[in-house]
Amino acid sequence: MSLANLARLIRRTGRIAEPAPEAPPRPDDEATAALPRALRGSVQVRHVDAGSCNGCEIELAAAFGPVYDAERYGARLVASPRHADAVLVTGVVTRNMAEPLRLTVAATPQPRVVLAVGDCARSCGAFRGAYGVVGAASDVVPVDLSVPGCPPAPADIVAALRRVTGR
Amino acid sequence: MSVAPLVVALVQVTVAVAFAPLVVGVTRQTRARLEGRVGPGVLQPARDLRKLLAKTPLRAAGTSPVTVVAPVVLLTSSLLLAALVPLVAALPLSLVPGDLFVAVSVLLLGTVAIALLGLDAGSAFGGMGSSRHMTISALVEPTVLVSVYALSIPVGSSALALIVAARRDHPASIASPAGVLAVVALVIVVIAETGRLPIDNPSTHLELTMIHEAMELEQSGRDLAWVDLASWLRLSVLLGLVGNLVLPWGVAGSAGFGPVLLGALALAGKLALLAVLLAAAEVAMAKLRLFRVPELLAGSFVLAFLAVTASYLVA
Amino acid sequence: MSTPGSAATQLIALAAGALLVTSVLLVWRRDLSAQVRLLTLQGVSLAVLAATIGLSGPGSARAELLLVALLVLLLRAWLLPWVLGRRLRAGVAAGDAAREDGARLNPTASLVLVALLTTVAYLVSRPISEGVAADGVGISGPAAFAVPVGVAMVLIGFLLLVGRSRAMSQLIGFLVLDNGIATVAFLTAAGVPFAVELGVSSDVLLVVLILAVLSRRIHAQVGSTALDSMTELKG
């Protein structure tokens, strides 16, 4: 695509992102209270697919995509857990992914939060009791926040992230 | 050495440290807007920095003191670079020339520090990034020296401050073929040194395509904060240098309060402009394959070399 | 006579610089359509050069040189690129690649080679330009400093002719070479007489047309215009 076409496309498209919904009132439950204040305004997220069906991945991609634009609230996906403040777990924890999940959380510097996104990560969902399943994310690593839904709506994921960033 | 230039140098450092996160913020914000996103706002890098300082760093077992020292060395080299390069004012220090070769060596000291940092953890990615980074900075060197050689011919000195001052006083030399070619070559190497597109993708998550990121995969907390701040400083200092070479107006010629303030404001304007341009260009560009990069650098070398020849022709 | 540092000299310097840079970029870029665009740019800067020399010259030469500049603009900046572009689009439509791939020299090497060639040009042509500047033939005193640019363009044109494999890009090399000759002519001999320029240009046009046709025939015969895929003469 030539530069001119690109410029035209950019001008035509303009802003895709939907107007930001009102910041949800921080529920004063202990889960929210436990969230570290150091992470206000900036949360780097490392995503771990512990054995998902990729439904959550699609929603996650949408959440960080142009429409929902989670990045405007200060959340960003990063490559290394060393850079991350939040480990975002999707999918039921399978045998082969249990150890890597533990290692990833251990490799994330304190203070950190662990998000379990999707019913599978919260409570094994449809895969409960399947032969290759170790359990839910909370059975392997301490989980601070969880997002229900199979798959969860991007808006819910964004809302959860906003609870951490407080923006 | 006389005090006034030293004070100005320190002012430059503070200004650079203040601007560096904003410059990165502006590039990210511009990119976000061009992609139809809202973007986190220009203050986001500063927030990231504050948060990183508040975290407890993790260091892999079996790492050497290099892991602790290298980030600080890198930061120091970037700060020193900000003191040596004419950003706010073009006042050469008496004993430490803002000489090109000195500036480049200080820059390379930081490069070596981060390259060793990448090797130290003993992970595969670090070595990969380190090797690529060093190769590129090795190939960049001829272009840097030859292009500034071309710029120094009309001035008769390789001190960057004098070059900028001369261009400010004789604007005709900015549009001369030699000047244009040299600056274009310099821009290419600045992009290579600061790891921007098309040479390196600063926002990649794919380890195998990383150059700069791969070396800091192991860093966390304040270590990462130093590395990030240092590379942001590099970007803004080198952009500032390019800005002062292309639009040398507003650069303070004396150490008074007024001129320096004006210089700082002018610098802010140039940096903002260049950051927006950089982001816009990056949106339109794809990353070059690693082994096409030498081609680009060879091209920049030819441009620098032609600049030298051209400066002879008009001389 | 225009003095060094005057507007005319600046303009000549810029035009010469543009000529040199376009030649380098012609070596650098592989995309043929981009090469054609660069060729247009080169033609324009050549015309600018001729016009500047004409304007800064004595009245007698002025009119003729302006005419030559116009001719250059028409031919080298419009007609030839148009022919080439047309041929290129036809070739692409017929399934030719729009890039110069099978080049014999790898790009990095050829770029470094360009730097060396420029040096050589500078070395050999410095005496010429000094000599011209000394006895100031016509108005070319201050203009003569740019002679090496023309020589360099000739050498780079040859490099393209040698190093490229596609008929199209060899054609481009030939045109760069011719532009170089024209540049040298303008700078040293205070521009060539109108008639000569007309003759030369028409020759060039003829050559280009013939080669364009030929390359189409070749394409029809061999199915590609990679010249080094043809090793024997067909009768």
Next chain:
Amino acid sequence: MNPVAWGLLAQVVLAVCAVASALATRGHVRNVLAGSACAGVAGAGAVTGMSVLAGGTVAVQVTTALPVPPMVLAPDRLGGLLMLLVGAVGVIASVYAIGYVHGASASRTQWAALALFLLGMQLVPAAGDVVAFLLAWELMAAASTVLVLAEHAHRHTVRHAAVWYAVMTHLSFVLILAGFAALSAAGGSTSFAALAGTGTAGAGATVAFVLLTVGFAAKAGLVPLHVWLPRAHPEAPSHASALMSAAMVSLGAYGILLVGVRLMPDAPTWWAVLLIALGAGSAVYGILHAGVATDLKRLLAYSTSENLGLVVAAIGLAMLLRTHHVPGAASAAIVAALLLLVSHAAFKATLFLGAGAVLRATGERDLDRMGGLVHTMPWTAATFGVGSLGAASLPVTGGFVAEWTLLQALIHGVRPADRVVAVVVPLTLGLIALTAGLALVTFVKAFGIAFLARARSAAVLGAREAPWSMRVPMVLGALGVLALGLLPGPVAAAAASAVGAEGARVAGLGGVELTGVGAVLSPAALVGLGAVVALPALVLVLALARQRPATADVLAWGCGGVRTSPRMQYNATSYAEPVMRIFNDALQPSRDVVVTHLAESTYHAERVRFSQRVDDVVEARLFRPLVAAADALAERARRVQNGSINRYLGFSFTALVAVLLVVAG
């Protein structure tokens, strides 16, 4: 008798003592006695050099049994500088040898050879005439050959290396002999003082210059005569390679300085251009091979021919600029050449001693099998690191100041009007810049792969730090590198006075000011500035470190993988792969990849074996044919003698007749 004469006498006496103690005593006693005696020789040499630099002069005449005029020892300032350099390197190398030598390298002959080698290297710059120079040169060459041969009984590669070295070094001797003969014929004398007047016009001078240049280039390890370096240095014991690479090659450069600057100052342009081409060529070629080398000592050897290349290029630049009337830049260039020489001696000695320590502790020279040595050998790591900084010419080391001076000379040597200068200078600048960049890659690789990360082989895990007798010299060398970088002023001034150029003087805090080009650099001030700007950051770092100490993680991040073995790290070969790929045409490596498939399916590889060799292109293309031709010639020559006594008598008979005829005619 003045101090210089005393110094020369002391060297000879101490050398005799060293040889005697080497022959008389045995075991550890021999090492200590002979080692300290050698250190004494070198120390005396250094003191002599200093007193010569301080202005002392002497002319000692020594009559020899040879049918030649008596040899004269009359060092000038330049010679004094070289004596100081050689002496300083000799001291640390000798002390190091006490702790380092073992087995074959601790034998009588080795110690005796070391003493004679040191003496020879001292006498070369002290020589005041051709005879003395050649005798000292031959002593140096022979002794060093013996040193290279040290471990010939254990590794057959040693013998190959020694043969190459012997041939090259004597080739250079012959060329130098012929060159000096031609020069004396042209100048009509054998003493340097008299020869200094020799004009550069005439065939005699040209022949002399070419022969001497080639001869000294062979000793200085310039391409294409460098082939002995990468063979001899890895095989020689490390203290010997340190001496050869830091001191002996410098004498090759001294020879070129002697010819080009002292004896025949006003050189024609093409001499200068020849030197620049020779130097810049070897610089790039040497550093390219160093960049892709995996044998640590081979890497250092190639970097030697790179650095000497830079020195010779600087000398050529100085000659060119002087001939083309740019005196200021010319004197800066000559100062740069000497600074490069001195700083190279410092960091190369340090690096070779460090490599020797690693070799002694692990038995490894192969970088691909090292790693993590910083944990087991911190002292060696620190000193080697400083040496690498110097070799990469980064602040604040001697290499940095030297390269800065050279670039100042280049940038102020611009003369757009002068065609030759206008073309040569930017080309040289580009080549030197490329060299500097590649040197950076090379030494980041050398240090990072050898000392950082995790051990790549079992042998490295068991490494133990070198004993004090080896540590102290290494530390001294490292301190030398830093001192040259921090306070270069005095050295630069001494260098300027050594070549009689008003090129440099001390400015500010031990900084250097190039009076010719009006450029000032005070590394101390640079460090001060750095400290000032870094202070807030450091305070913050320390505060945070106290507030939140780091926690050590178990694993390096391997994408959550648990099976990250040290073999997954980058090694020296893979680190240099991009360089190798970019300069493939120049290096022409031979690779082969062997894939063994599983029996069940050819889609699964059981093992993939990758091997890569980089042969020296010059050696393969230039020397192998020469050697082959020589062999063929020898084969033909052998036919002349078939062992029959009659034929030999026939030969002598014809010879006799021929002589008679000649005498009669």
